[in-house]
Amino acid sequence: MAVGFVGIGAMGEPMARCLLRGGYRVFACAHRNRERLERILAEGAVEAGTPAEVATHSSAVITCVPDAPQVEEAIFGPHGLLAGAATPLSFIDMSTISPLATRGIARRLIERGHRFIDAPVSGGPVRAAQGNLTIMVGAQAKDFKALVPILKTMGTPTHVGPVGMGETVKLTNQILIANIMLANAEALSFARKSGADSETVRAVLATATGANYLLEEWLPKTWFANDFAGGFALDLLRKDLSAALEAARAMNLPMPASAFAYQLYTAQSAKGDGADDYSAVAKLYDQFV
Amino acid sequence: MAVGFVGIGAMGEPMARCLLRGGYRVFACAHRNRERLERILAEGAVEAGTPAEVATHSSAVITCVPDAPQVEEAIFGPHGLLAGAATPLSFIDMSTISPLATRGIARRLIERGHRFIDAPVSGGPVRAAQGNLTIMVGAQAKDFKALVPILKTMGTPTHVGPVGMGETVKLTNQILIANIMLANAEALSFARKSGADSETVRAVLATATGANYLLEEWLPKTWFANDFAGGFALDLLRKDLSAALEAARAMNLPMPASAFAYQLYTAQSAKGDGADDYSAVAKLYDQFV
Numbered sequence: 001m002a003v004g005f006v007g008i009g010a011m012g013e014p015m016a017r018c019l020l021r022g023g024y025r026v027f028a029c030a031h032r033n034r035e036r037l038e039r040i041l042a043e044g045a046v047e048a049g050t051p052a053e054v055a056t057h058s059s060a061v062i063t064c065v066p067d068a069p070q071v072e073e074a075i076f077g078p079h080g081l082l083a084g085a086a087t088p089l090s091f092i093d094m095s096t097i098s099p100l101a102t103r104g105i106a107r108r109l110i111e112r113g114h115r116f117i118d119a120p121v122s123g124g125p126v127r128a129a130q131g132n133l134t135i136m137v138g139a140q141a142k143d144f145k146a147l148v149p150i151l152k153t154m155g156t157p158t159h160v161g162p163v164g165m166g167e168t169v170k171l172t173n174q175i176l177i178a179n180i181m182l183a184n185a186e187a188l189s190f191a192r193k194s195g196a197d198s199e200t201v202r203a204v205l206a207t208a209t210g211a212n213y214l215l216e217e218w219l220p221k222t223w224f225a226n227d228f229a230g231g232f233a234l235d236l237l238r239k240d241l242s243a244a245l246e247a248a249r250a251m252n253l254p255m256p257a258s259a260f261a262y263q264l265y266t267a268q269s270a271k272g273d274g275a276d277d278y279s280a281v282a283k284l285y286d287q288f289v
Numbered sequence: 290m291a292v293g294f295v296g297i298g299a300m301g302e303p304m305a306r307c308l309l310r311g312g313y314r315v316f317a318c319a320h321r322n323r324e325r326l327e328r329i330l331a332e333g334a335v336e337a338g339t340p341a342e343v344a345t346h347s348s349a350v351i352t353c354v355p356d357a358p359q360v361e362e363a364i365f366g367p368h369g370l371l372a373g374a375a376t377p378l379s380f381i382d383m384s385t386i387s388p389l390a391t392r393g394i395a396r397r398l399i400e401r402g403h404r405f406i407d408a409p410v411s412g413g414p415v416r417a418a419q420g421n422l423t424i425m426v427g428a429q430a431k432d433f434k435a436l437v438p439i440l441k442t443m444g445t446p447t448h449v450g451p452v453g454m455g456e457t458v459k460l461t462n463q464i465l466i467a468n469i470m471l472a473n474a475e476a477l478s479f480a481r482k483s484g485a486d487s488e489t490v491r492a493v494l495a496t497a498t499g500a501n502y503l504l505e506e507w508l509p510k511t512w513f514a515n516d517f518a519g520g521f522a523l524d525l526l527r528k529d530l531s532a533a534l535e536a537a538r539a540m541n542l543p544m545p546a547s548a549f550a551y552q553l554y555t556a557q558s559a560k561g562d563g564a565d566d567y568s569a570v571a572k573l574y575d576q577f578v
Contacts (some may be wrong), residue, residue, distance in 0.1 A: 099483070122497035134497040158493045161485060169490055172480040176499030179472030179546075186546050187464040190533065193542045194388070194457040196450060201458055204447045208411035208423040210465030212501035244479065253482045253577050257468075257475050260549050288542050 002027060003150060004058035006051050006074045006081065007065040007095070008036045010230075011121065014128035015064060015094070015154050016040050021131070022153030027057045051077070052084030060090040060150055067239055068101035075105065082112070090115040090147055094135075096174065096236075098243040099164040100250060102138070106163045115143050118163060119151055120170035124218075124232055131155060136173075138166035171247065174240040177214060178261045181279055184215050188223070189285035198224065214279075222279040231277025238265050238274070291316060292439060293347035295340050295363045295370065296354040296384070297325045299519075300410070303417035304353060304383070304443050305329050310420070311442030316346045340366070341373030349379040349439060356528055357390035364394065371401070379404040379436055383424075385463070385525075387532040388453040389539060391427070395452045404432050407452060408440055409459035413507075413521055420444060425462075427455035460536065463529040466503060467550045470568055473504050477512070478574035487513065503568075511568040520566025527554050527563070 002025040005016045013036040019026050026045040030037050041047055048054040051074050055061055061081050063074045071093055075081050081091070091109055093102065093116070106116040117139035127133050133155030137144055144159045151157035160169045187210070191201045202224070206216050222231055241262045248255045265281055273280040291314040294305045302325040308315050315334040319326050330336055337343040340363050344350055350370050352363050360382055364370050370380070380398055382391065382405070395405040406428035416422050422444030426433055433448045440446035449458045476499070480490045491513070495505050511520055530551045537544045554570055562569040 122499070124498065134493060136493055136497075156496065158489070160489055160493060165483070165485060168480060168483040168485055169493060172476045172485070172490055173494055173497045173499040175476040175479055176472050176494065176501070176504075179475070180469055180499065180501060182546050183465050183468030183472065186468070186544050187461045190464055190537060190542060190544065191457060191461040193540050194454070194536070196454060196457055196461070200447070200449055201461060204423060204425055204449060204458055205462055205465065207445065208425075208462045209413065209502055209507070210411070210462040210469065212465070212469060213498055215465075218498070247483070248479060251482050253479060253574070255475050255479065256553065257471050257546075257549070260546070264545065285542070 001025070001060075002058045004028070004048070004054035004061035004081070006054060006061065006063045007031055008040055009033065009064065010125050011128050012036070012064040013040060014125060016045060017043060017129070018131045018154045019150070020044050024150065024153070027054045029054050050079035050084075051081045052079045055081040055084035055089060056086075058089070060092060060147060062092045062094055064094040066095070066236065068097040071095050071097055071101070071105060075109070082109075085114065087113045088115055090143070092117055092119050092147060092150070094119050094121055096120045096170050096240050096243070097167060098246055099167040099171070100247060102167045103164045115146075116163060117143050117147055118166040119157065120166055121155065122170065122173050123155065125230070127155070136160050136166040136169040138163045138168070168247070171240060171244040174237065175244050175255070175258050178237055178241050178265065179257050180212050180214050182261050182264060182281055184212070184219060185223070185279070185282035185285060189282065189289050193289045219279060222277045223282050228273070228276035228280045231279065233275055234265060234269055234278040234280055235274035237278040238262065238269060241265070290314070290349070291347045293317070293337070293343035293350035293370070295343060295350065295352045296320055297329055298322065298353065299414050300417050301325070301353040302329060303414060305334060306332060306418070307420045307443040308439070309333050313439065313442070316343045318343050339368035340370045341368045344370040344373035344378060345375075347378070349381060349436060351381045351383055353383040355384070355525065357386040360384050360386060360390070360394060364398070371398075374403065376402045377404055379432070381406055381408050381436060381439070383408050383410055385409045385459050385529050385532070386456060387535055388456040388460070389536060391456045392453045404435075405452060406432050406436060407455035408446065409455050410444065411459065411462050412444065414519070417443070425449050425455040425458040427452045427457070457536070460529060460533040463526065464533050464544070464547050467526055467530050467554065468546055469501050469503050471550050471553060471570055473501070473508060474512070474568070474571035474574060478571065478578050482578045508568060511566045512571050517562070517565035517569045520568065522564055523554060523558055523567040523569055524563035526567040527551065527558060530554070
């Protein structure tokens with residue numbers, strides 16, 4: 001079976017590799033980073049000139065791009081997937097976007113006789129490479145059942161509700177990580193300013209009630225290693241937080257902590273760290289420590 | 290060896306039980322809750338009329354009370370531990386208080402020829418009962434070595450630095466839990482308002498980057514069970530946050546997220562939930578969900 005992939009980026013590259021390992025034929029087209037595509041082609045993927053051409057060869061297509069406008073372009077653009085799609089084509093959007101946008105895109109595809117599921121992921125490039133992502137799927141039950149083997153090559157898919165609910169649960173995770181990363185940054189800065197040894201503190205707190213994944217698994221590779229390259233870009237987190245705040249606004253739900261966190265991440269982005277890992281928000285405190 | 294215990298409260302009761310299980314003779318005096326003392330006496334502890342009398346019988350004394358004024362009273366009050374202490378006596382303060390207060394108390398005791406270590410704990414009553422607390426110890430190396438067998442009956446002690454550093458690391462944990470609990474409350478409210486099934490969301494996020502101890506171990510017993518009795522009182526968390534903000538102020542360190550969180554916990558306390566578990570802060574969102 002042939003699966004198309006649009007968005008061979010930091011996540012898309014290892015995810016496409018998982019599909020190849022799982023025995024799928026993969027059709028992909030150039031993304032911003034030609035090197036990533038070349039590596040995938042060298043491992044057996046086939047290049048297509050445009051998303052439309054990707055769709056022509058595929059019975060399911062995956063989009064994994066930064067935000068809703070890019071999903072729109074990849075599907076509905078002049079050379080988009082839809083232009084080359086035989087009916088019915090299965091669309092799997094693994095981008096993190098607003099669930100409002102997701103439901104709009106799904107409606108337009110379903111009207112045309114296609115299938116659509118949203119399947120955003122959590123785990124970052126390291127777990128993507130291991131085929132060990134958490135995959136949150138919004139779908140009709142029959143579509144989930146039909147497409148779950150594709151998703152299983154990349155991680156553990158869970159059916160969390162109808163179309164759009166995958167994005168909702170993903171944004172729920174992003175609300176968590178935005179606030180928890182800030183909590184870690186503020187707490188560790190407090191400890192450091194007090195003269196505590198950061199590594200001792202990290203080790204002890206891993207066994208205390210403040211224990212969290214980011215402190216145990218993420219910060220040792222970024223803040224503790226003083227290496228903010230790679231990881232998950234601060235500006236992408238801001239985009240996700242913005243989508244969560246937009247969805248909350250549409251529901252009349254106040255999210256005071258996340259709105260406040262958004263402002264602090266924006267301050268750090270304004271200082272030039274938007275492309276760095278979002279743990280760079282800890283630098284806000286460095287000037288005082 | 291005889292160990293004195295002042296503060297047989299929600300934490301002190303199971304901690305004193307650990308000492309008895311560990312083979313220590315335990316001397317204790319009445320706290321606010323007479324029933325807790327009675328249970329400990331029935332298991333072999335010996336009642337003393339005052340902290341002074343506790344000290345007379347003990348070669349090490351533990352204080353585990355709500356805040357610095359209560360530690361002051363228990364040690365330096367007219368019937369306090371110091372009044373009955375033979376020199377040298379080992380003081381172990383397991384309360385969570387400001388490290389500034391800790392260092393002042395330690396200085397006054399050491400001047401008088403006594404020993405002092407701070408050894409606050411994390412884990413809550415359930416882990417206290419299991420003898421499985423995280424214990425963060427600020428001490429001189431020789432005092433840590435001398436007193437670690439006592440602490441080991443209650444959990445896992447780690448020597449994190451000189452006197453006061455135990456409190457610093459404990460407050461670091463409290464900064465984390467205050468912000469992480471709020472993050473969980475806001476994120477889960479977002480998911481619920483969006484129509485997601487809370488239990489499904491919890492299970493999926495336990496494998497995602499937002500995974501945290503409070504979501505996995507604490508909220509199932511409180512917010513998910515709609516049972517906010519017991520646990521860790523919201524007003525005690527406010528007291529800890531206040532101590533952390535005071536210590537930060539003394540160091541000229543801004544803590545914007547924690548200062549903001551403090552205001553939200555205060556709002557919920559003002560609604561009458563100060564004695565409930567601090568996860569009751571989630572009720573701030575309930576009115577909108």
